[in-house]
Amino acid sequence: MELELLYEGKAKKVYQSDTNVNHLILSYKNDATAFNGEKKAQFYGKGRLNNEISSLLFKALEDKGIQSHFIKRLDSSTQIVQKTDIIPLEVIIRNIATGSITKRLGIAEKTLFEPALAELFYKDDSLGDPLINDEHAMYLTGITMEELNGIKEEARKINQALMEIFASIGVRLVDFKLEFGRNRAGKILLSDEVSPDTCRLWDARTNEKLDKDVFRQGTGDLISVYEEILNRLEAKL
Numbered sequence: 001m002e003l004e005l006l007y008e009g010k011a012k013k014v015y016q017s018d019t020n021v022n023h024l025i026l027s028y029k030n031d032a033t034a035f036n037g038e039k040k041a042q043f044y045g046k047g048r049l050n051n052e053i054s055s056l057l058f059k060a061l062e063d064k065g066i067q068s069h070f071i072k073r074l075d076s077s078t079q080i081v082q083k084t085d086i087i088p089l090e091v092i093i094r095n096i097a098t099g100s101i102t103k104r105l106g107i108a109e110k111t112l113f114e115p116a117l118a119e120l121f122y123k124d125d126s127l128g129d130p131l132i133n134d135e136h137a138m139y140l141t142g143i144t145m146e147e148l149n150g151i152k153e154e155a156r157k158i159n160q161a162l163m164e165i166f167a168s169i170g171v172r173l174v175d176f177k178l179e180f181g182r183n184r185a186g187k188i189l190l191s192d193e194v195s196p197d198t199c200r201l202w203d204a205r206t207n208e209k210l211d212k213d214v215f216r217q218g219t220g221d222l223i224s225v226y227e228e229i230l231n232r233l234e235a236k237l
Contacts (some may be wrong), residue, residue, distance in 0.1 A: 001043070003015035003018055003025060003045075004016040006024070010031060010033045010037060011028065011029055011031060011033070011050065011193070012026050012027060012028055012029060012193070013026075013029065014026055014027075014162060015027065016054055016126075017080065018093040021083075022082060022083050022183075022184050023071065023080050023081065023082065023083060024080070024081050024082070024083050025074065025078055025079075025081075026051075026078060026079050026080075026081055026193075027047070027077060027078045027079060028046075028047035028048070028050045028051040028054075028078070028079075028193075029047050030042045030043055030044055030045065030046045030047045031046075031048075032046060032095045032212065032215050032222060033196075034212065034216040036125065036129065037125065037127055039215075039216070040211040041215065043222050043223050044223075045223055046109075046222065046223065046226065047077040047197075048076045048077050049195075049223070049226040049230055050193065050196070050197055050225065050226070051073065051076065051077050051078065051079055052073070052076070052230055053071070053194075053195045053196065053226070053229055053230050053233060054070075054079070054193040054194050054195045055072075056230075056234070056237055057162070057165065057194040057195070057233070058194065060071035060161075060165050060233075060237055061158065061161055061162070061165075061190070061194070064094075064116075064161040065157075065161075066154075066157060066158055066161055066190065067189055067190065068189055068190035068191065069081040069082040069083075069084050069155070069181060069183070069189050069190065069191045078233060081191070082183050082184075083183065083184065084180075084181025084183045084187065084189055084191045085181055085182045085184055086123075086179055086180075086181040086191055086192070087121035087141050087143060087151075087179070087180050087181060087182065087188070088122060088124065088141055088178060089120055089121070089122065089123060089141060089143075089151070089180070089219070090120070090121040090122075090129060090138055090177050090178070091093075091118060091120060091125050091151060091152070091155045091177070091178045091179070091180070092118070092119040092120075092121060092175060092176070092177055092178075093115060093116050093117070093118055093155055093156070093158075093159045093175060093178070094113055094117040094118075094119065094159050094171070094174075095112070095113055095116045095159070095163070095172075095173055095174060095175060095176040096110055096111070096112055096113065096174045096202075097098055097109060097110060097111040097112075097113065098110065098174055098200065099175070099200070101117075101119075102128070104131075106205055107169075107200070109162075115156075116156065116159055118131050118152055118155060118156070119131060120133070120134070120136075120137050122136065122137075122140055132159070134148055137203040144150055147188060150188065151180050151188060154180075154188075154190065155178050156191065158178060159176075160175070162176065162194070162199075165233075165237075166201065167204070168236050169229075169232035169233060169235070169236050170203065170204045170205065170232065171201050171202065171203060171204055171229070171232070172201070172202045172203075172204050172207075173199060173200075173201060173209060174199075174200035174201065175199070175200045175201055176198055176199035176200065177199075178190060178192070178194075178198075179191050179192035179200045196210065196211040196212055196225065196226050196229055197211075197212050199211055200213060201229065209225070210225045210229055211225065211229075215226065
């Protein structure tokens with residue numbers, strides 16, 4: 001029986017589960033995009049790597065008390081998750097200055113943010129995912145200030161947990177993107193994925209980039225660096 005395709009994004013296809021109406025099947029694609037889709041390529045094996053890395057990280061976060069939509073890895077490129085209605089916000093947590101924030105605000109590259117900075121972006125490709133403030137977020141998404149504060153607090157907890165996980169494998173968590181969704185019971189949960197597609201990761205000793213920046217900037221082999229992250233996580237977790 002062919003599954004019903006509900007949505008296809010840049011990195012994943014989302015299917016309705018044929019066994020539970022409250023579950024979805026996420027199928028990770030081999031596509032890589034950057035600069036809001038202006039740069040595109042395909043890398044054989046990327047979907048498998050992101051699925052396996054994200055599955056490991058969701059389980060590690062659960063061990064640290066962080067709930068998410070993740071249920072289990074189904075096979076090499078798919079996973080089962082709770083069905084959530086994604087809130088159209090991207091929450092960016094920045095531990096070290098790099099990328100757009102250095103150009104936008106003139107902050108020196110590699111400046112440490114202590115505490116980490118949290119930024120909100122409106123999830124809308126047609127608008128280029130613009131930076132927004134709290135009032136914009138409530139107006140555009142319908143969430144309450146209490147819910148928004150809860151999302152920010154959860155994002156900071158996730159940041160602390162991920163920093164510990166990555167530090168244990170010799171990696172610095174520079175910054176990362178989170179998405180949240182509301183499940184059938186109305187609870188807001190961490191959703192989407194946590195992978196080198198959504199995190200900036202630097203080797204703690206050499207500062208070598210171990211994330212999608214090697215594709216964005218054309219400085220390395222994407223599959224090799226994703227394999228490196230997976231191998232380190234598997235050895236530790």
